[in-house]
Structure formats: structure tokens, C-alpha cells
Amino acid sequence: MTTDQILVRIGEAAQLHHHQGQRDAARHLLSQIWDEIGGDHGNPLHVCVLAHTMADVQDDVHQELLWDQRALTAADRLTDEQTTQAGVALPVAGLYPSLHLNLADCYRKLGDLARARAREHLRHAQSGIDALGDDEYGRLIRNGLHTLMQQLTAPAVPQAK
Known part of the structure; x- marks a missing residue:
């Protein structure tokens, strides 16, 4: 703490x-x-x-x-x-999966044109996931990545501006 x-x-x-x-x-x-x-x-x-x-x-x-x-x-x-x-x-490397997950989710929310950027940040998040432990925080981020991966493979629904 x-x-x-x-x-x-x-x-x-x-x-x-x-x-x-x-x-x-x-x-x-x-x-x-x-x-x-x-x-x-x-x-x-x-x-x-x-x-x-x-x-x-x-x-x-x-x-x-x-x-x-x-x-x-x-x-x-x-x-x-x-x-x-x-x-x-948490070491600095352990911060990156969550940071990239959040960026990927923002780009997903922005719709079709930003989906490539969302996938790019998702890949960055996945590549750093080994820096996380098998604890509550690690599971939270892994679950978020899994959910986001599913959302990115679903058809895009544009967000209202």
C-alpha cells in the first residue's frame, strides 16, 4: 500500500x-x-x-x-x-496493459474509422500481459482484454456525437 x-x-x-x-x-x-x-x-x-x-x-x-x-x-x-x-x-511494465486497454476501448467507442487503432492498442496490451500477476488486478485486465477482443470482432455500431 x-x-x-x-x-x-x-x-x-x-x-x-x-x-x-x-x-x-x-x-x-x-x-x-x-x-x-x-x-x-x-x-x-x-x-x-x-x-x-x-x-x-x-x-x-x-x-x-x-x-x-x-x-x-x-x-x-x-x-x-x-x-x-x-x-x-506493480512494476512500470504492469501499467501498460491497462493503459493500452483503455486506449483501445476509446478507439472502439469512436467507431469504424478508429478500429485499426483500437486493435493496435489491444495488441500492445496483450503483449505486456505477462507483466501482470495472477491476482485480482491481473484478472480484471485479462477479462477486459477478452471482452474488448470480442467487441472488436463484432460489427461496429457508430457512437452518437
Whole structure:
């Protein structure tokens, strides 16, 4: 468990959304933290986790995609030493399957023209899946990949704009 107070607060925002259904409150708290950490120029672990969480509370898929892209960019600046120092048990490589899964799902939601990009991110997610353990988080990501793979093989249904 992390003792990094920024990560703890990001976790609290995630709880507001996932367990209490307070999407707007979560988005507001994450926006405050985003400003505090210096946005994209902040600590890459904070930026990655916050952007990954912020994507989940967006109402517009284009905004969700933007936040997911920020998370991936920040992950590319991360080291295992940084995650370990923050008390995060997962190595950096273990972040990529979820990040790519979310990007693939955004592109899937955008419809036919974005399906090739969705499949590309799905392949990236699958190629990094061995970095995950056989625990609850690993199973969650594997199940998400399986579901997304099924959705991408089904006929596309365009999203309303």
C-alpha cells in the first residue's frame, strides 16, 4: 500500500466515482490535484495515475481519449525505482496493459474509422500481459482484454456525437 499522499488522494477520487457514484465530485477532486501536481509536467507517476483515473470520469469519449493518452505518455517517463519509492507494488511494465486497454476501448467507442487503432492498442496490451500477476488486478485486465477482443470482432455500431 502506498503512503504517497497524492496517490492516496487520487485513490479517494476513484472511490468517489467507482463506489459512491459521484462522478462529478471525483472529476472536481482530480482537477484540483492536477493543478497541484503541475499538470503534464508533474511527477510522472502522479500524472500517469491521475490521468488514467481522470479518463474514467469523462462524459465525452474524446476527452477520455485525451486523458488516456496523457497517462500513456507519463508512463513512458516512469521508472520502476519511482514506483517502488512510492510504495506501488506493480512494476512500470504492469501499467501498460491497462493503459493500452483503455486506449483501445476509446478507439472502439469512436467507431469504424478508429478500429485499426483500437486493435493496435489491444495488441500492445496483450503483449505486456505477462507483466501482470495472477491476482485480482491481473484478472480484471485479462477479462477486459477478452471482452474488448470480442467487441472488436463484432460489427461496429457508430457512437452518437
